[in-house]
Amino acid sequence: MAKDKKMVTAITSMDEDFAQWYTDICKKAELVEYTSVKGCMVIRPYGYAIWENIQSILDGMFKATGHENVCMPMFIPESLLQKEKDHVEGFAPEVAWVTHGGSEKLEDRLCVRPTSETLFCEHYSNIIHSYRDLPKLYNQWVSVVRWEKTTRPFLRSREFLWQEGHTIHATAEEAIEETEKMLNVYADFCENYLAMPVIKGKKTESDKFAGAVSTYAIEALMHDGKALQAGTSHYFGDGFAQAFGIEYTDKENKRVFPHQTSWGVTTRLIGAVIMTHGDDNGLVLPPAIAPVQVVIIPIAQHKEGVLDKANELKDRLAAAGIRVKLDDSENSPGWKFAEYEMKGVPVRVEIGPRDIEEGNCVIASRWNGEKVTVSLDELESAVAQKLTEARDGMFNKALENRENKTYSCSTMDEIIEALEKNGDGFVKAMWCGEEACEDEVKEKTGVGSRCIPLVQEKIAGVCVCCGKPAQHTVYWGKAY
Amino acid sequence: MAKDKKMVTAITSMDEDFAQWYTDICKKAELVEYTSVKGCMVIRPYGYAIWENIQSILDGMFKATGHENVCMPMFIPESLLQKEKDHVEGFAPEVAWVTHGGSEKLEDRLCVRPTSETLFCEHYSNIIHSYRDLPKLYNQWVSVVRWEKTTRPFLRSREFLWQEGHTIHATAEEAIEETEKMLNVYADFCENYLAMPVIKGKKTESDKFAGAVSTYAIEALMHDGKALQAGTSHYFGDGFAQAFGIEYTDKENKRVFPHQTSWGVTTRLIGAVIMTHGDDNGLVLPPAIAPVQVVIIPIAQHKEGVLDKANELKDRLAAAGIRVKLDDSENSPGWKFAEYEMKGVPVRVEIGPRDIEEGNCVIASRWNGEKVTVSLDELESAVAQKLTEARDGMFNKALENRENKTYSCSTMDEIIEALEKNGDGFVKAMWCGEEACEDEVKEKTGVGSRCIPLVQEKIAGVCVCCGKPAQHTVYWGKAY
Numbered sequence: 001m002a003k004d005k006k007m008v009t010a011i012t013s014m015d016e017d018f019a020q021w022y023t024d025i026c027k028k029a030e031l032v033e034y035t036s037v038k039g040c041m042v043i044r045p046y047g048y049a050i051w052e053n054i055q056s057i058l059d060g061m062f063k064a065t066g067h068e069n070v071c072m073p074m075f076i077p078e079s080l081l082q083k084e085k086d087h088v089e090g091f092a093p094e095v096a097w098v099t100h101g102g103s104e105k106l107e108d109r110l111c112v113r114p115t116s117e118t119l120f121c122e123h124y125s126n127i128i129h130s131y132r133d134l135p136k137l138y139n140q141w142v143s144v145v146r147w148e149k150t151t152r153p154f155l156r157s158r159e160f161l162w163q164e165g166h167t168i169h170a171t172a173e174e175a176i177e178e179t180e181k182m183l184n185v186y187a188d189f190c191e192n193y194l195a196m197p198v199i200k201g202k203k204t205e206s207d208k209f210a211g212a213v214s215t216y217a218i219e220a221l222m223h224d225g226k227a228l229q230a231g232t233s234h235y236f237g238d239g240f241a242q243a244f245g246i247e248y249t250d251k252e253n254k255r256v257f258p259h260q261t262s263w264g265v266t267t268r269l270i271g272a273v274i275m276t277h278g279d280d281n282g283l284v285l286p287p288a289i290a291p292v293q294v295v296i297i298p299i300a301q302h303k304e305g306v307l308d309k310a311n312e313l314k315d316r317l318a319a320a321g322i323r324v325k326l327d328d329s330e331n332s333p334g335w336k337f338a339e340y341e342m343k344g345v346p347v348r349v350e351i352g353p354r355d356i357e358e359g360n361c362v363i364a365s366r367w368n369g370e371k372v373t374v375s376l377d378e379l380e381s382a383v384a385q386k387l388t389e390a391r392d393g394m395f396n397k398a399l400e401n402r403e404n405k406t407y408s409c410s411t412m413d414e415i416i417e418a419l420e421k422n423g424d425g426f427v428k429a430m431w432c433g434e435e436a437c438e439d440e441v442k443e444k445t446g447v448g449s450r451c452i453p454l455v456q457e458k459i460a461g462v463c464v465c466c467g468k469p470a471q472h473t474v475y476w477g478k479a480y
Numbered sequence: 481m482a483k484d485k486k487m488v489t490a491i492t493s494m495d496e497d498f499a500q501w502y503t504d505i506c507k508k509a510e511l512v513e514y515t516s517v518k519g520c521m522v523i524r525p526y527g528y529a530i531w532e533n534i535q536s537i538l539d540g541m542f543k544a545t546g547h548e549n550v551c552m553p554m555f556i557p558e559s560l561l562q563k564e565k566d567h568v569e570g571f572a573p574e575v576a577w578v579t580h581g582g583s584e585k586l587e588d589r590l591c592v593r594p595t596s597e598t599l600f601c602e603h604y605s606n607i608i609h610s611y612r613d614l615p616k617l618y619n620q621w622v623s624v625v626r627w628e629k630t631t632r633p634f635l636r637s638r639e640f641l642w643q644e645g646h647t648i649h650a651t652a653e654e655a656i657e658e659t660e661k662m663l664n665v666y667a668d669f670c671e672n673y674l675a676m677p678v679i680k681g682k683k684t685e686s687d688k689f690a691g692a693v694s695t696y697a698i699e700a701l702m703h704d705g706k707a708l709q710a711g712t713s714h715y716f717g718d719g720f721a722q723a724f725g726i727e728y729t730d731k732e733n734k735r736v737f738p739h740q741t742s743w744g745v746t747t748r749l750i751g752a753v754i755m756t757h758g759d760d761n762g763l764v765l766p767p768a769i770a771p772v773q774v775v776i777i778p779i780a781q782h783k784e785g786v787l788d789k790a791n792e793l794k795d796r797l798a799a800a801g802i803r804v805k806l807d808d809s810e811n812s813p814g815w816k817f818a819e820y821e822m823k824g825v826p827v828r829v830e831i832g833p834r835d836i837e838e839g840n841c842v843i844a845s846r847w848n849g850e851k852v853t854v855s856l857d858e859l860e861s862a863v864a865q866k867l868t869e870a871r872d873g874m875f876n877k878a879l880e881n882r883e884n885k886t887y888s889c890s891t892m893d894e895i896i897e898a899l900e901k902n903g904d905g906f907v908k909a910m911w912c913g914e915e916a917c918e919d920e921v922k923e924k925t926g927v928g929s930r931c932i933p934l935v936q937e938k939i940a941g942v943c944v945c946c947g948k949p950a951q952h953t954v955y956w957g958k959a960y
Contacts, residue, residue, distance in 0.1 A: 007771075033603060034606075035602060036560055036601065036602060041553070042540075042553070045550055051551075068521060068525035068528075068529070069525065070524055071531075073517045073520035074554075076594075096578045097578060097580040099579045100579065110576075112592070118518075122515060123515070123522050126514075138525070143622075145554070159529060159553055302791050361765075
């Protein structure tokens with residue numbers, strides 16, 4: 001059993017060093033590997049299979065809400081990027097520039113897309129002429145590049161995978177409705193499939209996307225009390241349409257500007273899953289996105305009948321639509337237990353000679369470590385129940401963590417005290433709406449505004465900073 | 481009906497100007513749109529949905545043969561690209577170079593991947609240590625960039641979508657087996673799903689992939705008699721492993737070099753489908769990859785009961801697992817007929833008041849224009865039969881075109897004569913194996929070697945060029 005021990009002790013404890021624990025999981029669970037391209041990573045088969053499951057569920061949700069996939073070029077000419085003033089100011093400092101094609105120097109430099117508003121706008125200006133051409137509800141699954149200084153796997157890398165929805169509508173009302181609808185799709189996905197509770201809110205003016213009228217976000221709280229922006233949805237008004245000359249003829253035969261949105265989630269969601277659910281034994285995956293939902297581990301597999309029975313159970317679970325793997329390798333059961341705990345497989349089924357004799361198997365749940373003995377006759381329903389319980393249990397555990405780490409404060413001193421006493425977390429405090437106060441809170445307490453939650457408690461109050469009448473309750477926190 | 485006419489005459493006839501006909505289809509069927517990024521295109525929803533279907537089928541075939549998906553960075557440092565001599569010579573002249581990240585000049589330039597052998601090799605050198613780590617059967621779905629001078633939608637663009645398989649094996653035998661296996665997967669896919677016959681063959685030395693020991697390809701003949709390389713599979717031996725220092729410890733505890741392959745198909749397959757099956761009315765899609773397999777067009781839809789019945793038929797076909805669309809827009813039936821012919825929808829179902837009275841509907845097949853009246857009771861089976869017939873009929877029609885345009889020649893004069901008399905096509909002629917003769921054939925007759933077919937006729941003969949004993953029969957042609 002020396003091997004098992006080595007494996008387990010190879011991860012740093014999350015309480016000791018959360019950042020190192022995170023990096024250890026990314027490596028040990030074989031999610032990513034570093035490359036000689038600074039700030040970029042290889043997403044390995046196990047990590048990519050998680051992303052494929054995320055993609056598949058989200059893509060289904062997008063199509064069910066009427067969206068179509070397209071594919072834009074990865075390059076944006078510098079002249080095109082410059083068309084919308086705020087947008088170029090926000091992104092130009094962090095793009096990668098292509099200056100040469102082969103040995104030829106380009107006249108107009110190309111940036112590798114950091115996001116594709118400009119390309120979609122150019123396309124819309126070509127294909128939208130009349131109200132009959134609206135709306136267009138487009139999405140693409142691609143990678144984008146932002147030249148970050150410090151990077152971490154999934155959380156912040158120079159290249160990352162994402163989807164970017166870009167829609168264009170006849171009216172502002174429709175576009176705002178779309179912005180909110182997609183925020184709700186993201187929240188639904190995070191809560192029901194990733195078992196990760198999120199706060200839906202609006203970003204403050206200073207934290208908006210470059211070029212947006214308003215930016216909405218879902219914010220999650222990680223195990224260590226830091227906040228993570230898990231998805232954003234932007235309403236653009238007709239600013240981009242004006243900058244790119246997108247006009248249509250309405251029913252009254254007038255030329256008017258349409259209204260736009262964009263929204264995106266990234267491979268960062270994998271980082272969120274790691275930091276929301278993981279523990280000192282490794283990854284803990286929500287069943288909906290787990291590449292392997294159930295691993296079958298035979299005990300004393302050299303004994304007659306054990307592997308046959310294990311294969312039979314595998315076939316039964318596969319037939320029930322469960323992603324199941326049988327590990328019949330030469331490694332010890334103990335090694336296998338540790339390995340699949342590291343990989344976060346939601347349910348483990350153990351089957352040995354005595355179990356077979358008694359017509360039972362043992363089912364262990366990764367998220368809470370519980371083991372139960374069930375009759376083989378009830379295998380499918382028992383496993384299905386454990387998978388459902390896992391999602392619910394993981395969600396409630398994460399919600400409890402968030403609630404334990406959410407501090408309602410009404411003065412700056414209370415914020416400082418709460419954070420000192422309890423460690424990082426969400427601070428709930430009221431705000432007057434002035435940027436100066438937002439900056440001062442950050443400067444004096446270390447927490448920045450995360451979002452203005454869409455659901456506001458109906459209480460009057462004063463700004464935690466200046467004491468003037470407050471406009472909103474705000475969630476503040478330290479962010480990834 | 482003015483609209484219908486306009487639509488139909490808007491395409492150039494294929495006999496008049498095949499290149500213009502191709503471009504017209506790409507635009508009119510709404511597959512692509514040009515952008516201000518020279519040589520790059522937008523793949524529009526209808527074009528992208530075709531690619532999604534291609535991806536989905538191929539991805540299933542790759543996974544069924546044991547492959548796993550990963551994702552490598554899009555950038556390759558110049559120093560990494562230079563590690564394998566032949567490879568860098570082949571690709572460096574046609575890559576896009578990133579020289580700046582934000583405002584900072586990079587020390588080591590990065591190229592945007594033209595293909596990813598070097599990145600996979602670097603990764604393999606990190607993760608492969610022992611024979612237990614082999615094989616690795618990896619694939620990725622990404623886009624790549626090659627700085628082409630002249631571009632055409634799908635056929636040759638500066639950025640294109642593809643999959644690239646990269647595998648690494650303990651022995652040369654295993655790697656060669658993999659190379660051939662994936663060539664067969666491609667051929668199977670093209671013939672059974674795209675209804676496009678292909679020749680499986682080996683490339684000559686002068687036409688090999690940069691860095692390969694041998695390159696295999698599938699070659700298809702387009703409607704105009706030009707050849708199109710539809711997929712390639714390369715065997716690398718241990719050349720890359722030596723260049724990148726990938727070594728493993730074998731069972732005898734010796735350090736040895738593993739053997740590698742790579743293989744890929746691209747969005748070019750969409751171009752192949754257009755040019756294999758299309759006609760003067762537009763696109764003709766094989767049912768397996770058609771975004772809409774059946775379109776239902778109501779006749780006199782304002783009359784009572786017509787739309788209800790059309791919706792009922794739609795629900796029945798959808799329940800039978802068919803991708804079906806009902807067009808109940810205000811456009812005339814004639815306009816709709818032309819529109820879905822342009823878009824290549826394999827089967828059209830027409831339903832009007834008289835049909836309903838008689839308990840029938842009309843089913844029209846896009847590929848041969850045939851119309852049949854069938855009882856509504858037999859709708860599902862009749863439609864399924866028409867879809868099967870479409871694949872088979874399209875395949876046979878394409879095969880017949882290829883056979884009509886394949887000329888067996890034994891002298892240079894015969895080649896010249898055959899091409900002059902019959903137009904472009906495949907020339908089957910024997911070859912001694914000398915590059916000088918290969919060049920001379922091209923220079924004097926205009927056709928280059930496409931491939932040395934894997935299935936060789938057992939006849940002795942002499943080189944069509946020099947008259948010395950021949951080594952192989954070769955397919956020659958003009959290539960896209």
